Amino acid sequence: MANQIPRIIIGRLPLYLRAITRLKKEGHDYASSHELGKLLDISAAQIRKDLSHFGELGKRGKGYEIEFLISKLNQILNTDDVWRIIVIGAGDIGSGLARYKGFINRGFKVSAIFDIDPQKIGKKIGDLVVKDLGEMEAYITSNQIQIAVLAIPAENSQDVIDDLVKAGITAILNYAPIYLKAPEGVQIEHIDPSVHLQKLSYFLK
């Protein structure tokens, strides 16, 4: 099972998981590739092909058992357990993430939030108290954190990335509108609303 799955397939698995979790909430027990496909605007053939990389997950004639597929997808994505993640930057985005209730059943939990601004350090956000950025490295090491979310201005982000990696972080979700370099083996994902808006505006007028 699963010898170097293409990245593009991995990128679709969270969407499958999100869609099928919704079907479960609606009371379904089984979902066919066609149903899922309609929900996601993805062809049924592609969904079957993607899933088949991880074994025979469906039942011919019936579809995919939802409970089973959910647990299988979580297993594949390593979200069986909850990852403790840290957030760097206690601005609007960082605060929003720290307060966000939706992470926990997707496999994540913000366990600390850091900022460099003395005005913010010590402030309470949701269940957390903003920590001094200076404590970040020690925190990562002693809590064995692997995932960090960067929610700070672009100018400072490359420096912080370097510190994060040095401390042992191996996966970064970056909200700064800038492309960042990380050493081989450190995964980075980017979220930049302006990029999405520009994709949209291309099609307008």
Next chain:
Amino acid sequence: MANQIPRIIIGRLPLYLRAITRLKKEGHDYASSHELGKLLDISAAQIRKDLSHFGELGKRGKGYEIEFLISKLNQILNTDDVWRIIVIGAGDIGSGLARYKGFINRGFKVSAIFDIDPQKIGKKIGDLVVKDLGEMEAYITSNQIQIAVLAIPAENSQDVIDDLVKAGITAILNYAPIYLKAPEGVQIEHIDPSVHLQKLSYFLK
């Protein structure tokens, strides 16, 4: 110039624009496809191929004139002018977007923010005052808004989408962790941090 450009290429143009804008800020006048490629982890050949869809934008022997390429990309992406966009939902994400200083030089400006919660209506966020969701449709019509950002809980988002489209919105950036249906011709982009985090966690452990 430009007969039905593949979506995947359009998706890269904002990245080119972001990278080259940075090079401008650093004082460069020209950028070669190799420089850009190194900055973005994209092959030089691909960058040249992508850009060539829109004419001969470079100078052989020199590269791309930065000032010219920026204006050309803005022209292609329709971000020459500033789009007035609206934000639905005045929670952390909505507030963050309303206060975000980075939109204006990427071609966007939040011109109104709406919420359904009486506690939030009337509150000041940045330069804006939160409006009643009930005023949304009238606002869209009379201001000819085309782009909306959805930053509300998943449960309510399909209803709001329908209202948005009815009022004339043709492009939506959706922060709710759910796949939404919109009629043909209405573009939707999705941002769901959990999806990105799950892509990251796949590679861990």
Next chain:
DNA sequence: TAGATTGTTAATCGATTAACAATC
């Protein structure tokens, strides 16, 4: 059994890369 839907192969389609003539 009949109907439905998977898993998988082969065919198609599209995107990326390599290579190089054109040319600044």
Next chain:
DNA sequence: TAGATTGTTAATCGATTAACAATC
């Protein structure tokens, strides 16, 4: 001119789709 880099063609690579035997 010599060196550099584009624009573009052809070759390669990879992803998607169509189709259907297997089977629940």
